[in-house]
Amino acid sequence: MTTPLLDLRDVSKRFMVGTRFSAGGKKVVHALDSVSLSVMPGETMGLVGESGCGKSTLGRCITRLYTLTSGTIRFGDTDISTISERRMRPMRRRIQMVFQDPYASLNPRRRVQDLIAEPLRVHTSMSTAAIAKRVAELLEIVGLKPDHAMRFPHEFSGGQRQRIGIARAIALNPELIVLDEPVSALDVSVQAQIVNLLADLQEQLKLTYVFIAHDLSVVRQVSNRIAVMYLGSIVELGAAEDIFTKPAHPYTQALISAVPVPDIAKQSQRNRIVLSGDVPSPINPPSGCRFHTRCPIARDQCRVERPVLEARSMGRQVACHFPVLGSDSQ
Amino acid sequence: MLRVRDLTVSFRTEQGVVRAVDGVSFDVAEGELLGVVGESGSGKTVSLLAVMGLITDPNATITGSISYRGRELLGLSAKEMRKLRGKEVAMIFQDPMTALTPVYTVGWQIAEQIRAHENVSQAAALQRAVDLLAEVNIPNPREAVNRYPHQLSGGMRQRVVIAMALSCNPALLVADEPTTALDVTVQAQILDLVRKLQKNHGSAIVFITHDMGVMAEIADRMIVMYAGRVVERGRKEDLFLSPRHPYTKALLDSIPPLSGEKPRRLKAIPGSPPNLVNRPPGCAFAPRCRQRFEKCDAEPMLIGEKRAVACFAVNA
Numbered sequence: 001m002t003t004p005l006l007d008l009r010d011v012s013k014r015f016m017v018g019t020r021f022s023a024g025g026k027k028v029v030h031a032l033d034s035v036s037l038s039v040m041p042g043e044t045m046g047l048v049g050e051s052g053c054g055k056s057t058l059g060r061c062i063t064r065l066y067t068l069t070s071g072t073i074r075f076g077d078t079d080i081s082t083i084s085e086r087r088m089r090p091m092r093r094r095i096q097m098v099f100q101d102p103y104a105s106l107n108p109r110r111r112v113q114d115l116i117a118e119p120l121r122v123h124t125s126m127s128t129a130a131i132a133k134r135v136a137e138l139l140e141i142v143g144l145k146p147d148h149a150m151r152f153p154h155e156f157s158g159g160q161r162q163r164i165g166i167a168r169a170i171a172l173n174p175e176l177i178v179l180d181e182p183v184s185a186l187d188v189s190v191q192a193q194i195v196n197l198l199a200d201l202q203e204q205l206k207l208t209y210v211f212i213a214h215d216l217s218v219v220r221q222v223s224n225r226i227a228v229m230y231l232g233s234i235v236e237l238g239a240a241e242d243i244f245t246k247p248a249h250p251y252t253q254a255l256i257s258a259v260p261v262p263d264i265a266k267q268s269q270r271n272r273i274v275l276s277g278d279v280p281s282p283i284n285p286p287s288g289c290r291f292h293t294r295c296p297i298a299r300d301q302c303r304v305e306r307p308v309l310e311a312r313s314m315g316r317q318v319a320c321h322f323p324v325l326g327s328d329s330q
Numbered sequence: 331m332l333r334v335r336d337l338t339v340s341f342r343t344e345q346g347v348v349r350a351v352d353g354v355s356f357d358v359a360e361g362e363l364l365g366v367v368g369e370s371g372s373g374k375t376v377s378l379l380a381v382m383g384l385i386t387d388p389n390a391t392i393t394g395s396i397s398y399r400g401r402e403l404l405g406l407s408a409k410e411m412r413k414l415r416g417k418e419v420a421m422i423f424q425d426p427m428t429a430l431t432p433v434y435t436v437g438w439q440i441a442e443q444i445r446a447h448e449n450v451s452q453a454a455a456l457q458r459a460v461d462l463l464a465e466v467n468i469p470n471p472r473e474a475v476n477r478y479p480h481q482l483s484g485g486m487r488q489r490v491v492i493a494m495a496l497s498c499n500p501a502l503l504v505a506d507e508p509t510t511a512l513d514v515t516v517q518a519q520i521l522d523l524v525r526k527l528q529k530n531h532g533s534a535i536v537f538i539t540h541d542m543g544v545m546a547e548i549a550d551r552m553i554v555m556y557a558g559r560v561v562e563r564g565r566k567e568d569l570f571l572s573p574r575h576p577y578t579k580a581l582l583d584s585i586p587p588l589s590g591e592k593p594r595r596l597k598a599i600p601g602s603p604p605n606l607v608n609r610p611p612g613c614a615f616a617p618r619c620r621q622r623f624e625k626c627d628a629e630p631m632l633i634g635e636k637r638a639v640a641c642f643a644v645n646a
Contacts, residue, residue, distance in 0.1 A: 050513035157602040187369040188540065189618075192584040192598035199595065214513070221586035221596065244589065258518040260543030261588050264570045274522060275515045277469075278483045294515075 004038035004074075005208050006062065006176060011035045011071035011081075013057055017283070027283050031057040033232040034071070036309070041175070044202065044209040046223030046240065048216060048255070052279055053229040055212045059178045062210060063097045064088055075176070093123050096169040100181035102161030106153040112139075112164055113149035119171045138167040141204075143197060159190035163197070170201060178210045183218060195221060216259050220244055225315075228252045231290040232282055234309055238316035248312060248323040251291050289321065297322055331534055332358040332381070332502060337394035339373075339380050341387065345607045350376040352558040353394075355632070358502065363528055363535045365549030365566065367542065371603055373558040374538045378504050381536075382421050383411040398502070417447045420495035424507040426487035429494075430479040436463075436490045437475025444497045462493040466523060485516035492523065499531060506538045521548055542585060546570055554578050557604050557614035564637040574639045577615045613641070 013032040020026055032054045039045045047055040060066045062073060064080060073081040080091055096119075099105040106115055116135045120126055126134065136146055142163040153161055162182060169177050182198070183191040195218060201207060213219050219226060223240040228249065236249040247253045254273040261270070275294045280286050286293050292302040301321050309319040339351040351373040358364050368374045379385050380392050383403060396403040398419065403411070415421075423429050430439060440462060441455035450458075456475065463471035466489040479487055488508060495503055505524065509517040525548060528535055539545055545552060545566065552569050554562040554577065562575040573579045583597040601618040604610075613619070616626040625642040632640040639645060 050515065159602055187603070188542070189369060189581060189584050189599035190602055192586075192596035193600070195586070196595050196598055216514070217586040217588045220588060221592060241592070254515060256588070258514040259588055260517075260521070260541065260545075260547045262542035262546045262570065262582060262585055263587075264546055264567055266589070272518065274518045276519070278485050278516060279513070 002040060005041040005076060006037075006039040006210070007074040008035055008037045008058075008062070009072045009074075011037075011058070011061060011073060012069045013054075013061055013066060014069045030232050030282050030285055032061065033285075035229075035232075035234055037227055037234065037237070039176075039208060039210060041208055042202075042206060043224040044211050044222050046219040046226040047210065047212045047229060048214065048219050048226060049229035050214065050255075050279055052231070052282060054232040054282075055229050056180055057232075058229075059097070059180045059210060059212050062176075063095055063178050064091075065097075093172045094175045095178070096172065096174040096176070097178045097180065098162075098165050098169045098182045100184050102158060102165045102185070103153075105165055106161060108153050110152070111149065112144075112151055112153070112156075115153070115164060116149075116167045116171060119168060123172055134171070138171055141170070141201070142167045143193075157190070158186050159193060162186065162194055166194075166197065166201070170205060170207075173205065174207070176208045176210065178212070180212045181214070182211075184213065184215065191218070198222065216244075216256060228255065231279060231285055233290065233319065234317075235291065235319045236317065237309065242316060246325075248316065248318045248325055249291075249320050250295050250297055250322075250324065253324065254294075254296070289319075331360050331399050332536075333395075333397045334377070334381065335395040335397075337377055337380060337396065338392070339376050339385065340391050342389040342391075343607065347608075348606045349558055349609065350606060351380065354555070354558070354560050356553050356560065356563065358534050358536055360501075361528070361532045361534055362550045363524075363537055363548055365545045365552040366536060366538045366555060367540065367545050367552060368555035369540055369603055371557070371606065372555040374555050375506055377555075378421070378506060378536060378538060382415060382419060382504060383408075384421070413447075416443060416500070417498045418500055419502040419504065420498070420500040421504040421506065422488070422491050422495050422508050424510050426484070426491040427479060429491050430487065432479055435476050435478055436482070440475075440490070440494050440497055443494050447498050458497065459493070462497055463490070465496070466490075466493045467519070468493075485512055485519065488512065488520055489523070492520075492527075496527065496531065496533075500533060502534045502536070503527070504536045504538070507540070508537075509544060510539070510541070517544070524548060542582060554581075557609070558606060559614065559640065560632055560638075561615065561640045562638065563632065563634070568637055574637075574644045575615075575641050576619045576621050576643065580618075580620075 012034055015029040015031055017027050017029055049055050061068055068081050072079055113135050116138055117131050120131045144163055183194050211222050220240055226240045226243045227234045228236045230251050236252045247256055254275045257273045277294050288304045289302040289307050292298040307319045307321050309317045312318045335355045337351055337354045340347050340349045354377050366374045381396050437456055437459045440459035444455040444458055459475050460471045463474050468474050468489050509520050549566045552566050553560050556577050562578045573582055580599045584599055586596055599618050604614050612627040613630050616622045621643040630640045630642050632638045633645045
């Protein structure tokens with residue numbers, strides 16, 4: 001068995017909100033609660049869940065944009081959860097991130113060539129000429145033209161801007177890229193181009209991806225394995241195909257069944273589970289299983305006892321007292 | 331009931347004239363749900379804003395005809411339009427926060443809307459607000475009327491806006507991407523609600539979305555828009571089972587499937603939607619189209635009745 005490139009153990013992240021003067025005083029948001037996950041070299045791990053489930057927080061913890069409240073994150077053979085910012089710096093070359101909104105993540109006052117050259121200037125001692133050459137090379141890799149180098153971000157469409165963001169991320173030949181909703185802001189026709197580009201880059205550059213998205217069909221397309229998150233925890237984890245054909249956690253089932261499919265023929269055969277209510281607040285999460293307030297099959301035990309994520313079958317982990325195993329959803 | 335003919339909306343900008351909507355025609359029948367689908371910038375929102383009389387930009391020019399139950403809406407005064415809006419026609423938006431004021435309770439806001447159109451007491455209007463919130467499945471409606479918008483979740487706010495839109499029992503409801511900002515499980519609830527409304531109130535609904543999946547779930551008929559024009563029109567079943575316009579086809583093909591065989595690569599549409607400033611003549615989709623030929627330098631007409639396509643390759 002190969003060793004994982006990224007290994008998370010019991011990662012928790014809490015945020016404090018409010019001050020002692022606000023109504024109810026200071027409150028704690030339990031954004032991540034004991035998340036354990038390992039990512040193998042060369043694979044794409046998809047993180048899915050609804051807003052507030054902690055998937056973006058997890059991505060930001062992996063890239064150390066947030067420091068953990070507790071738990072460990074190992075990257076290769078280094079524990080990056082506690083090392084100093086100075087020792088983290090060389091690690092940042094190997095872990096890069098692409099953000100959802102290419103409008104917000106690119107400095108509007110800088111030309112594309114400077115934007116892409118920035119990581120090279122910061123992390124390497126390459127000469128100006130070498131950097132220019134590398135920038136031209138990167139533009140070509142992500143499908144932009146050489147004359148785009150002198151332009152400013154506002155002159156590009158959303159899809160092209162995301163290409164610039166990707167060029168920045170791969171500039172230093174990283175091993176791992178955390179992609180936080182990289183195609184959510186794009187139109188469908190452009191979304192497919194970027195999904196294909198990411199797949200090509202992964203193959204050519206032997207990249208490992210952590211792909212965060214709320215769009216299940218996109219996640220299915222790109223991922224080898226998928227972790228489904230709900231209110232700060234992983235509720236189900238397994239091979240992408242298995243998760244979709246045989247979801248075991250009632251939340252995963254509801255999530256998949258709620259996605260509207262652009263296929264009239266298949267629609268009538270689908271068994272839709274409409275959950276009631278909204279995702280509860282992570283400030284005051286429900287007792288026991290956090291999903292029990294919306295779960296169609298919740299029993300007394302679920303209200304009291306919190307299920308742990310455990311292996312149920314080949315490569316599948318489920319955090320549920322009564323998982324639905326062996327059934328076919330389609 | 332709603333008949334839009336040759337609607338053109340153009341805006342004067344520093345870069346030149348932008349024709350956001352260019353000769354769009356469509357009908358909405360009583361009680362039906364018409365889906366309007368297209369990517370950002372395709373003109374889907376602007377054309378319905380024009381129907382609602384909500385384009386107030388002094389740089390905008392609107393031409394064509396919009397007739398609602400035989401009455402021409404273009405050229406109505408702001409006052410006459412205001413009487414119609416909310417009572418006969420109502421609109422809900424993608425972001426419910428923009429439709430709600432943060433400084434009043436939701437009950438107050440719904441009651442205000444009712445009292446703007448009907449002569450009822452505040453108490454009676456508030457009672458109606460409670461009933462409406464119950465109808466859109468808000469738990470504890472009696473308590474919910476006293477809440478402020480920021481105290482509600484996104485899904486709940488969207489329900490409040492829907493309740494507000496329903497307050498005067500409009501015959502026509504325009505919903506502009508009402509579920510785009512919501513999570514899928516909440517989206518499913520709102521879609522159920524929209525379906526229920528169509529059934530119980532008999533309202534005609536125009537539903538704008540970019541999501542083909544949502545369209546497949548709720549539309550009766552659809553129009554597909556691209557670069558300010560309608561490129562295909564027809565019953566939902568026809569459009570999904572046998573799309574004819576190359577753009578409709580390509581759009582459906584580019585969506586990753588949720589089940590079955592996983593394609594190695596997605597069928598992406600090359601390029602990006604055109605810039606609408608000083609648009610070159612001819613079919614707007616031609617530069618991205620696999621079926622383009624010499625004729626595409628001219629402007630294709632939307633040909634057909636119930637099922638219509640604007641494409642030379644199809645209509646040849």
